[in-house]
Amino acid sequence: xxxxxxxxxxxxxxxxxxxxxxxxxxxxxxxxxxxxxxxxxxxxxxxxxxxxxxxxxxxxxxxxxxxxxxxxxxxxxxxxxxxxxxxxxxxxxxxxxxxxxxxxxxxxxxxxxxxxxxxxxxxxxxxxxxxxxxxxxxxxxxxxxxxxxxxxxxxxxxxxxxxxxxxxxxxxxxxxxx
Amino acid sequence: xxxxxxxxxxxxxxxxxxxxxxxxxxxxxxxxxxxxxxxxxxxxxxxxxxxxxxxxxxxxxxxxxxxxxxxxxxxxxxxxxxxxxxxxxxxxxxxxxxxxxxxxxxxxxxxxxxxxxxxxxxxxxxxxxxxxxxxxxxxxxxxxxxxxxxxxxxxxxxxxxxxxxxxxxxxxxxxxxx
DNA sequence: TGACGCTATATCAGTTTGATATATATGCGT
DNA sequence: ACGCATATATATCAAACTGATATAGCGTCA
Numbered sequence: 108x109x110x111x112x113x114x115x116x117x118x119x120x121x122x123x124x125x126x127x128x129x130x131x132x133x134x135x136x137x138x139x140x141x142x143x144x145x146x147x148x149x150x151x152x153x154x155x156x157x158x159x160x161x162x163x164x165x166x167x168x169x170x171x172x173x174x175x176x177x178x179x180x181x182x183x184x185x186x187x188x189x190x191x192x193x194x195x196x197x198x199x200x201x202x203x204x205x206x207x208x209x210x211x212x213x214x215x216x217x218x219x220x221x222x223x224x225x226x227x228x229x230x231x232x233x234x235x236x237x238x239x240x241x242x243x244x245x246x247x248x249x250x251x252x253x254x255x256x257x258x259x260x261x262x263x264x265x266x267x268x269x270x271x272x273x274x275x276x277x278x279x280x281x282x283x284x285x
Numbered sequence: 286x287x288x289x290x291x292x293x294x295x296x297x298x299x300x301x302x303x304x305x306x307x308x309x310x311x312x313x314x315x316x317x318x319x320x321x322x323x324x325x326x327x328x329x330x331x332x333x334x335x336x337x338x339x340x341x342x343x344x345x346x347x348x349x350x351x352x353x354x355x356x357x358x359x360x361x362x363x364x365x366x367x368x369x370x371x372x373x374x375x376x377x378x379x380x381x382x383x384x385x386x387x388x389x390x391x392x393x394x395x396x397x398x399x400x401x402x403x404x405x406x407x408x409x410x411x412x413x414x415x416x417x418x419x420x421x422x423x424x425x426x427x428x429x430x431x432x433x434x435x436x437x438x439x440x441x442x443x444x445x446x447x448x449x450x451x452x453x454x455x456x457x458x459x460x461x462x463x
Numbered sequence: 464t465g466a467c468g469c470t471a472t473a474t475c476a477g478t479t480t481g482a483t484a485t486a487t488a489t490g491c492g493t
Numbered sequence: 494a495c496g497c498a499t500a501t502a503t504a505t506c507a508a509a510c511t512g513a514t515a516t517a518g519c520g521t522c523a
Contacts (some may be wrong), residue, residue: 140380195381202318203373207428213366249387263441
């Protein structure tokens with residue numbers, strides 16, 4: 108699935124500017140399972156507009172720079188329906204953190220602790236973002252589904268990490284006492 | 286973290302050919318949190334060799350084509366230690382499946398069921414691969430860590446999905462009974 | 464007034480993917 | 494004896510994407 112389809116999907120829920128789409132995938136409903144950069148979003152929107160899948164409207168704002176608001180068209184909805192009616196590709200999870208943990212022989216215990224704490228912060232931030240979205244969103248069935256799934260995974264990760272952290276602290280204390 | 290560092294990390298555990306590195310990230314200890322393609326692995330190995338971080342050795346094989354076995358050097362180990370002694374980047378999780386579930390209004394219940402079943406299969410395959418690795422690997426502390434973390438996340442995802450699947454089946458039955 | 468931060472769009476070098484090509488060897492059917 | 498499928502193994506490349514950088518409007522606080 109490419110960024111064009113991603114943008115169509117977001118625009119099918121609400122009209123938005125490129126900047127707002129970027130915020131959606133950073134802090135919004137999509138934050139824990141989608142990512143995209145400006146460098147792919149803006150060209151995608153331009154292309155979608157040229158293909159007639161979205162419309163553009165320049166909107167003046169008070170207190171902020173103007174923005175280009177994109178809205179999905181009927182042709183866009185059809186293209187979206189077609190694009191997501193295929194068996195999805197396998198999930199991709201890429202974790203530099205786990206890579207470090209696997210190679211922990213090259214790390215000092217202090218470095219490990221810093222990395223674990225950073226990971227815990229990241230996980231808890233994502234959980235907080237999901238909680239915030241669930242609260243405020245108008246929410247169809249879909250957003251409940253992804254929120255529940257995200258909560259389940261992230262909560263399990265936090266629990267596992269808290270245990271690993273305690274284990275490490277115990278080991279460090281034991282080594283210091285020697 | 287780029288593919289060069291990834292290759293160094295794998296080679297720090299065992300010498301390997303490009304093809305074997307690809308298998309490690311597909312079926313091995315790294316399968317559930319790292320991915321890389323031939324198109325990035327082979328150039329990375331060539332570059333690492335030219336920089337003196339790895340050595341190459343052409344190895345003849347009976348019953349199989351020859352292979353180039355790469356081994357990490359002392360300079361490579363130092364470069365690796367430096368590369369992973371930074372606070373890791375945030376995990377990236379990209380799920381087309383969750384994207385589909387969020388936009389489920391565009392999907393038939395049958396399509397949803399197919400997607401959920403496919404996701405369950407993928408998750409269970411990953412769990413099986415982790416179990417297999419834990420069993421056979423010589424395993425330092427690192428591989429336990431990542432196996433436990435992977436198990437926790439994937440098991441939680443499976444549990445959540447089984448529930449969602451049952452819910453969907455119930456709805457479909459209710460609608461069929463109308 | 465000027466430093467900082469947020470909003471907003473745009474561009475691009477460098478990295479990575481996903482597909483394709485090429486080659487060796489084994490096994491299986493016919 | 495031959496084609497065919499599959500596994501091992503390396504290589505290449507167009508297309509896609511990232512991460513960084515540039516530019517600019519507007520508000521706020523010192």
